Amino acid sequence: MTTSSRFATITPVLERQAIELPSWAFGNSGTRFRVFGTPGTPRTPQEKISDAAQVHAVTGLAPTVALHIPWDRVEDYSELRSFAKEQGVDLGTINSNTFQDEEYKYGSLASSDPAVRQRAIDHHFECIDILHATGSRDLKIWLADGTNYPGQDDIRRRQDALAESLAAIYARLGDDQRLVLEYKFFEPSFYHTDVPDWGTSYAQVSALGDRALVCLDTGHHAPGTNIEFIVAQLLRLGKLGSFDFNSRFYADDDLIVGSADPFQLFRILAEVIRGGGMDEDSAVAFMLDQCHNIEEKIPGQIRSVLNVQEMTARALLIDREALDAAQRENDVLGANGIYMDAFYTDVRPLLAEWREGRGLPADPMVAFRDSGYTDKIRSERVGGTQAGWGA
Numbered sequence: 001m002t003t004s005s006r007f008a009t010i011t012p013v014l015e016r017q018a019i020e021l022p023s024w025a026f027g028n029s030g031t032r033f034r035v036f037g038t039p040g041t042p043r044t045p046q047e048k049i050s051d052a053a054q055v056h057a058v059t060g061l062a063p064t065v066a067l068h069i070p071w072d073r074v075e076d077y078s079e080l081r082s083f084a085k086e087q088g089v090d091l092g093t094i095n096s097n098t099f100q101d102e103e104y105k106y107g108s109l110a111s112s113d114p115a116v117r118q119r120a121i122d123h124h125f126e127c128i129d130i131l132h133a134t135g136s137r138d139l140k141i142w143l144a145d146g147t148n149y150p151g152q153d154d155i156r157r158r159q160d161a162l163a164e165s166l167a168a169i170y171a172r173l174g175d176d177q178r179l180v181l182e183y184k185f186f187e188p189s190f191y192h193t194d195v196p197d198w199g200t201s202y203a204q205v206s207a208l209g210d211r212a213l214v215c216l217d218t219g220h221h222a223p224g225t226n227i228e229f230i231v232a233q234l235l236r237l238g239k240l241g242s243f244d245f246n247s248r249f250y251a252d253d254d255l256i257v258g259s260a261d262p263f264q265l266f267r268i269l270a271e272v273i274r275g276g277g278m279d280e281d282s283a284v285a286f287m288l289d290q291c292h293n294i295e296e297k298i299p300g301q302i303r304s305v306l307n308v309q310e311m312t313a314r315a316l317l318i319d320r321e322a323l324d325a326a327q328r329e330n331d332v333l334g335a336n337g338i339y340m341d342a343f344y345t346d347v348r349p350l351l352a353e354w355r356e357g358r359g360l361p362a363d364p365m366v367a368f369r370d371s372g373y374t375d376k377i378r379s380e381r382v383g384g385t386q387a388g389w390g391a
């Protein structure tokens with residue numbers, strides 16, 4: 001079979017691919033050294049949504065936008081939902097935030113202080129109310145909880161406290177809603193975090209029920225971790241709820257997905273496909289969790305979703321039958337060769353042609369550049385306070 005006839009067999013999967021964008025990617029961000037402002041940066045949740053809608057308009061890949069509360073707090077979420085629909089997108093995952101209030105200095109859901117825990121639980125109740133108003137399905141929890149010094153607090157007590165807090169939140173979810181618990185091995189806590197790894201997240205969500213699942217952020221692992229193995233295992237266990245895609249060179253860099261290690265992204269997507277994570281009935285959510293510190297934000301998001309699409313197409317091109325036969329024969333190099341053939345297939349011209357056939361621009365990056373949107377927001381968005389990390 002030629003590459004183009006093989007490509008024709010994978011387009012049904014590509015057609016239903018959807019990658020959720022994080023509202024915070026459109027605001028200013030940086031490091032602890034400096035947050036650089038950019039002309040045209042959104043000042044409101046509505047402006048972030050308008051920017052996200054541009055990504056969907058030129059790629060057809062990003063129909064939903066995740067909100068972060070309180071950064072995206074508004075008076076009326078139904079109105080925000082209607083506004084998003086008018087722009088051509090829907091509201092998606094609601095991310096809670098228990099890492100910026102003074103009260104959470106020593107933890108939130110895992111804190112040893114019951115009053116602090118209750119405050120954090122109440123915040124999640126607010127997020128669940130928002131889920132109802134926006135019609136979103138997922139509540140995503142990432143905790144900054146942890147300690148900096150051995151002996152600082154009782155690790156075991158904190159696990160028990162976390163389990164209790166999560167149970168209270170889970171009990172409040174609507175029947176169609178899900179809780180996804182994200183893990184991260186360090187930062188801002190440096191000695192231990194209360195949800196450091198997929199095993200801890202899995203143990204905690206398994207105790208809750210079927211609608212509690214693990215969120216895998218690709219930037220939240222120690223260097224050298226075989227992330228695709230975790231993907232395979234979580235899919236096997238039916239507990240992979242969602243992805244936060246990004247790239248890292250060193251820590252939680254939040255760089256453009258597929259930029260640091262395209263082959264790793266390919267390997268991850270190959271396991272997703274192998275485990276049924278892209279089947280029609282799959283409930284795995286694919287999201288970006290990135291920050292664009294120095295590059296332009298909207299093109300940064302366009303590049304990101306295109307990278308995911310490109311590696312998905314390559315991973316779908318793996319000749320599964322031939323690979324399976326080679327694996328069963330212990331044909332080590334043969335199997336590896338089949339796998340690598342798919343990785344090295346340049347699908348960009350085929351994707352461009354396919355996009356055009358669906359009424360989308362062949363090159364979304366160019367289409368956005370030529371749209372004049374950047375100049376428009378730069379001249380219109382004058383004054384006010386630009387949204388940024390923490391705003």
Ligand code: PSV
Nearest residue numbers: 095142182184217244252289
């Ligand atoms: C933490 O590093 C994280 O990846 C979580 O997903 C948060 O929701 C996100 O960053 C933004 O704070």
Ligand code: MN
Nearest residue numbers: 182217244289
């Ligand atoms: Mn994340």
